[in-house]
Amino acid sequence: MKYPWLNALTTLLTEQYQQARLHHGLLISAPAGFAKRAFAVDLAQNLLCEQVKQNQAKSACGQCKSCHLFMTQAHPDYLLVEDENAKTIGVDLIRRLVVKSQQKAQLGGAQVYIVPDCERMTEASANALLKTLEEPGLQKFIILTSSHPSRLLPTIKSRLQQYKVSPPQVSELTDWLNQAGVEPTNFSQVYPKVIASPLLALDYVKNEKQQAQKAFLAEFKALLSGKITAVQFAQQFNEDEVFQQLEWLEFALGAWLESKLKSQVEKTDAAVIRLKISDLYQQVTQCKQLMLQSGMNKKLLFSSLCSRMRQTLVSG
Ligand SMILES: [Zn+2]
Structure with a gap:
């Protein structure tokens, strides 16, 4: 119930992963204010969770070794490419992702990398990411999010499977606002x-x-x-x-x-x-x-x- 409008897509992509048909490069698009980054992080935890991997849970269990490492921000097979102070995503950040993606998974499961607001990548960054997007290797997933997918280089976009986040239903929104302690009368x-x-x-x-x-x-x-x-x-x-x-x-x-x-x-x-x-x-x-x-x-x-x-x- 954290963000009800994200549930359906999280479930869909987690199921695709369990059925071994999840695309290795995902582009999650929605306007600003849809919690895309939180979505990508939650999906990453699902993909890394041992219980999910063994088809014993539909979403991250929060109990396994992988979940513990993830929640303490110490998961060795996960990287969130982000520099909050920079307006753009520089090539150095993307190179960290590329280098990490060439390593073997330390926990023996999936490896997940997230690039939030990926339209902020510079041209050099985008080019550095291209090859990895082409053949990241087995069980390696790159999740990009964007409020402006049209600004992405066509070469990047063509290597990604794009998903749009659907707007919430009225009932979902009322529940959500109530839970957030807000009850607008109007x-x-x-x-x-x-x-x-x-x-x-x-x-x-x-x-x-x-x-x-x-x-x-x-x-x-x-x-x-x-x-x-x-x-x-x-x-x-x-x-x-x-x-x-x-x-x-x-x-x-x-x-x-x-x-x-x-x-x-x-x-x-x-x-x-x-x-x-x-x-x-x-x-x-x-x-x-x-x-x-x-x-x-x-x-x-x-x-x-x-x-x-x-x-x-x-x-x-
Ligand atoms: Zn778990």
Whole structure:
């Protein structure tokens, strides 16, 4: 369930490997934000796993020697060709792959090499890779990923079996976003973005929520400092997001308590403040319970909660 839109292709290619008909050079293409690199890494672990090799598992077992080495990034028959600081994939990196591919497998299984975003290869790099792509040798697999496969040299492309990652289904996406802790209320608006690029959309949704929370808490601060009235603050009310907003209020209460306790020295004052806050927490909980009952005017409940908060927190 990590990236549900990748499951079908991972299964397909792992099965091809088990049936000894997996092509030695794979090009995985999809727009940016489809987790292609993670896909290639997961597939590599599958191909290297001893259980998968012996047809005793459909995906990497996580238990065998090979899986252990892989997970500790110490697998001798695996190489991820990457330099995060460089814009291009230079020929030195590709030569490392070429040299490694000429060695025998140390664990006696498959050997797997990954070149993420392979369109970043320089011409010299691409040429250095050509011969290896032509005849890598038995049980050696090279997985290239790309968001722009059209930029690849035709000589490279013609030596690869190309697979496009299919966009996710709506149900897969809702589950996935929920698991990522994101429940967009306006899913129909978010969906086109998500389908075009799930990972970028997740950032977008999270970011949007953070912005909303920030704005909400800034207004709450203005309420406590007397810059705005409770009625003005209640304008923040959003029927679709109100339970989220109440959580933010609880968070703000906690932060307020902490800051007060830091500045207060008198023990009795601290006790009074704690009592006030615990009373307000209870009021938020009550407010939530009332809102869950049908026929209640949520906006009214929210407004009266806000004025009680202001009264309690501002008076002393
Ligand atoms: Zn394994």
